[in-house]
Amino acid sequence: MSTASATPEFIYKIATASAYAPARLVGHFEGMPIDAEDGYMHFSTAYQLAETLRLHFAGQSDLVLLAVRTDDLGSDIVWEPSRGGELFPHYYGGPLALASIVWEAPISVAADGSCQLPGDVK
Numbered sequence: 001m002s003t004a005s006a007t008p009e010f011i012y013k014i015a016t017a018s019a020y021a022p023a024r025l026v027g028h029f030e031g032m033p034i035d036a037e038d039g040y041m042h043f044s045t046a047y048q049l050a051e052t053l054r055l056h057f058a059g060q061s062d063l064v065l066l067a068v069r070t071d072d073l074g075s076d077i078v079w080e081p082s083r084g085g086e087l088f089p090h091y092y093g094g095p096l097a098l099a100s101i102v103w104e105a106p107i108s109v110a111a112d113g114s115c116q117l118p119g120d121v122k
Helices: 017-026 033-038 046-056 070-076
Strands: 010-016 063-069 077-081 087-091 101-107
Touching: 010 017, 010 046, 010 070, 017 063, 063 070, 070 077, 070 087
Parallel strands: none
Antiparallel strands: 010 063, 063 101, 077 087
């Protein structure tokens, strides 16, 4: 993931609807509590998304999936090893401007961790 050709066009942020709601009023998203704890905003690639939802959001039905164009975040995205050594996109640029979000969609995850991803995930 260190070269531009290997960088995906979009990365995805998962948020609860209640955590994301204030962003619509102020024009930027502060992130989830874990983002504040870790000092960066967690994102997943399309490839990593289903497993992230299964591991961290099973049984939740009040979620919003945010698609962000990777290039719009520039050098504030750092690809760092996480689950199983995979490189995950971490955003160190502070609050996420709503203008950076290409689309959003409601999403639910069943108790067993399964979910139907929106067709626009790529």
